[in-house]
Amino acid sequence: MGKTVVMKTVVMRHPRGDPRPVETPEQPARSDPADGCVFCGILAGEVESSLVYEDEHVVAFMDITPVTPGHLLVVPRTHWPHLEDLDEDAGAHLFRVAHRLARAVRRSGLRCDGVNLLLADGEAAFQEVFHVHLHVLPRFAGDSFRIDADWRTADRGELEAAAAKVRTGLRRLGDERPRAGSESPGASGSTR
Numbered sequence: 001m002g003k004t005v006v007m008k009t010v011v012m013r014h015p016r017g018d019p020r021p022v023e024t025p026e027q028p029a030r031s032d033p034a035d036g037c038v039f040c041g042i043l044a045g046e047v048e049s050s051l052v053y054e055d056e057h058v059v060a061f062m063d064i065t066p067v068t069p070g071h072l073l074v075v076p077r078t079h080w081p082h083l084e085d086l087d088e089d090a091g092a093h094l095f096r097v098a099h100r101l102a103r104a105v106r107r108s109g110l111r112c113d114g115v116n117l118l119l120a121d122g123e124a125a126f127q128e129v130f131h132v133h134l135h136v137l138p139r140f141a142g143d144s145f146r147i148d149a150d151w152r153t154a155d156r157g158e159l160e161a162a163a164a165k166v167r168t169g170l171r172r173l174g175d176e177r178p179r180a181g182s183e184s185p186g187a188s189g190s191t192r
């Protein structure tokens with residue numbers, strides 16, 4: 001990554017000493033959020049956020065370090081640190097909400113000529129808040145977001161070798177028991 005600002009989702013807590021207007025009393029700058037997770041703090045109402053959407057399973061709020069105006073995060077209500085921790089229905093619901101928000105941003109009046117949906121899973125992928133979150137990132141020509149990579153075209157043998165390994169991974173996944181204890185959002189009425 002060249003400029004990796006988007007992955008560095010640092011959500012600052014509300015400064016303790018910041019005087020708030022009397023008409024917004026619901027910003028208690030009190031105890032730390034459970035286990036220090038800033039998103040759990042937002043979900044608990046202990047950390048300030050600018051909410052745009054919520055349902056039984058996810059919330060969406062503005063990224064406090066927006067790459068472009070309208071940069072949103074969609075966050076499950078459950079503290080799942082990694083993709084490994086949530087089931088596929090929960091992942092599908094996360095995407096469904098991000099999809100809707102991406103379409104909403106295009107209709108919002110904010111500058112939005114394109115959208116990136118971006119999920120950083122793991123430290124190697126620049127995840128910084130270890131509570132799964134999906135970025136909805138409005139894009140336009142000349143914005144500051146960059147992804148640098150070696151975009152060379154691989155030879156077919158290399159691709160086939162990697163594909164075989166991934167297929168092995170799929171077979172292994174198929175042999176695993178369904179993850180116990182993970183919640184299903186059930187938003188689509190689907191069964192697991």
Ligand SMILES: [Zn+2]
Nearest residue numbers: 037040079131
């Ligand atoms: Zn959390």
